[in-house]
Amino acid sequence: MSTTGRAGRRRRRGEQPVVPRADFESYYGRPVIKAPSWAAPDIAGYFFLGGLAGAGSVLAAGAHLTGRTTTATALKVSSLAAVSLSAAVLIHDLGKPSRFANMLRVFKPTSPMSMGSWLLGAYGPAAGAAAASAVTDRSPRLGGAATGAAALLGPVVATYTAVLAADTAVPAWHGVHRELPYLFAASATAAASGMALVVGPTDENAPARCAAGLAALADAAVTKAAERRLGMVAETWREGRAGALLRAAQVLTAGGAVTGALFGGRRGGAVASGLALLAGSACTRFGVFAAGIASAKDPRYTVVPQRERLDEASA
Numbered sequence: 209m210s211t212t213g214r215a216g217r218r219r220r221r222g223e224q225p226v227v228p229r230a231d232f233e234s235y236y237g238r239p240v241i242k243a244p245s246w247a248a249p250d251i252a253g254y255f256f257l258g259g260l261a262g263a264g265s266v267l268a269a270g271a272h273l274t275g276r277t278t279t280a281t282a283l284k285v286s287s288l289a290a291v292s293l294s295a296a297v298l299i300h301d302l303g304k305p306s307r308f309a310n311m312l313r314v315f316k317p318t319s320p321m322s323m324g325s326w327l328l329g330a331y332g333p334a335a336g337a338a339a340a341s342a343v344t345d346r347s348p349r350l351g352g353a354a355t356g357a358a359a360l361l362g363p364v365v366a367t368y369t370a371v372l373a374a375d376t377a378v379p380a381w382h383g384v385h386r387e388l389p390y391l392f393a394a395s396a397t398a399a400a401s402g403m404a405l406v407v408g409p410t411d412e413n414a415p416a417r418c419a420a421g422l423a424a425l426a427d428a429a430v431t432k433a434a435e436r437r438l439g440m441v442a443e444t445w446r447e448g449r450a451g452a453l454l455r456a457a458q459v460l461t462a463g464g465a466v467t468g469a470l471f472g473g474r475r476g477g478a479v480a481s482g483l484a485l486l487a488g489s490a491c492t493r494f495g496v497f498a499a500g501i502a503s504a505k506d507p508r509y510t511v512v513p514q515r516e517r518l519d520e521a522s523a
Contacts, residue, residue: 241377241378241504241510242504249297250297250298250300250301251297251298251301251497252493252494252497252498253293253294253297253493254294254297254298254301254369255369255373255392255493255496255497256399256489256490256493256494257290257291257293257294257297258290258291258294258365258366258368258369258396259365259366259367259369259392259395259396259399259400259489259493260286260287260290260396260399260400260403260486260489261286261287261288261290261291261294261331261335261362261365261366262287262331262361262362262363262364262365262366262367262396263362263363263366263393263396263397263399263400264283264284264286264287264290264362264399264400264403264404265283265284265287265331265335265338265355265358265359265361265362265365266359266362266363266400267279267283267400267401267404267415267416267419268280268283268284268287268338268355268358268359269355269356269358269359269362270415271283271404271408271412271415272352272355274415276408276412276415277342278408278409278412279404279407279408279409279412279413279416280342280355281339281342281343282403282404282407282408283400283403283404283407283408284335284338284339284342284355284358285339285342285343286403286407287335287338287339287358287362288335288336288338288339291328291331291332291335291365292332294328295328295332298328321372323368324368324369324372327361327364327365327368328365330361331358331361331362331365334354334357334358334361335354335358336354337350337351337354338351338354338355338357338358341354341355342355363393366392366393366396366397367389367392367393367396369392370388370389370391370392371385371388371389373388373496373497373500374388374389376500377504377510378500378501378503378504379438379441379444379503379504379509379510379513380438380441380444380445380496380499380500380502380503380504380509381496381500381503383437383438383439383441383513384434384437384438386437387430387433387434387437388434388496390426390430391427391430391431391434391492391496392493393426394423394424394426394427394430395423395427395457395461395488395489395492395493396489397419397420397422397423397426398420398423398424398427398461398464398465398485398488398489399485399486399489399490400416400419401416401417401419401420401423401468401482401485402420402464402481402482402483402484402485402486402488402489403482403486404416404419404482405417405420405468405472405478405479405481405482405485406478406479406482406483406486407482408478410472410473410474410475410478413468413472413478416468416472417468417469417472417481420464420465420468420469420481420485421465421468421469423461423465423485424461424462424464424465425465427457427458427461427488427492428458428461428462431445431454431458439513439516440508440509440512440513441503441509441513443509444499444500444502444503444506444509445495445496445499447502448498448502449495449498449502450495450496450498450499450502451495451499452495453491453492453494453495453498454491454492454495454496454499456487456488456491456495457488457489457491457492457495458488459488460484460485460487460488460491461484461485461488461489461492462488463484463488464480464481464482464483464484464485464487464488465481465485467480467481467484468481468482468485
């Protein structure tokens with residue numbers, strides 16, 4: 209056998225290629241995937257308002273059962289207002305009210321969008337009946353049943369938007385499809401607790417202060433877990449507009465929980481704590497939305513993780 213053949217065989221066995229691996233570039237620098245066409249104020253606001261409504265119904269049911277009637281009534285009204293605004297911004301993003309009605313023509317369990325439309329269609333009337341009964345002090349049995357129904361649907365209302373986002377190909381959302389519903393649940397609980405602190409009397413806000421503390425701890429823990437899961441894509445959660453919003457969310461949520469625990473027994477402290485928690489929850493939803501859009505626009509966040517997974521599989 210020739211010397212050239214043996215040398216070629218040795219190169220194939222262990223020698224590294226002389227030509228370096230090419231860096232990825234998409235055609236004309238365009239994104240590999242199409243970024244969602246959702247408008248930032250509308251859909252990010254939709255995420256926040258849905259969480260506030262759903263978690264608020266759960267806290268309202270708890271206040272209703274424990275005799276905290278003023279807080280229960282206030283939360284039922286705020287949940288109705290939040291879900292109404294949520295539907296309004298969704299319809300605004302769709303462009304025509306008829307498009308929302310058209311989504312109810314199809315019942316598709318495998319589609320988060322279809323299920324979300326039906327969920328809002330069921331939750332909205334329940335929240336409305338609960339609020340109307342509490343405000344008018346009429347039909348207490350119907351109001352109690354509606355309060356229970358809204359509380360049962362509330363956790364799904366608060367978190368289904370996370371499933372909706374993670375079901376896309378957007379790297380910063382799909383990569384944390386396990387963690388995102390828990391993050392949205394924690395954020396929604398913080399918002400509802402904040403609303404209870406703002407609108408409820410101080411002698412009824414002990415459960416809300418406790419819930420705020422638990423929500424802040426869960427929010428911080430799940431955010432860290434999500435960033436670990438994302439790997440390099442976590443850059444979109446730490447940099448730019450998304451990074452600023454998510455850092456603000458951490459500070460506001462933790463600060464609101466601490467303020468509520470220490471000074472929630474005073475009216476001024478309760479209001480300050482509640483407003484911080486509400487603002488922190490809103491920053492979380494807007495920050496996650498901004499991170500998703502940023503990750504869809506940069507081809508690196510789509511291709512590099514795919515290559516890493518292929519390299520791990522081949523190794």
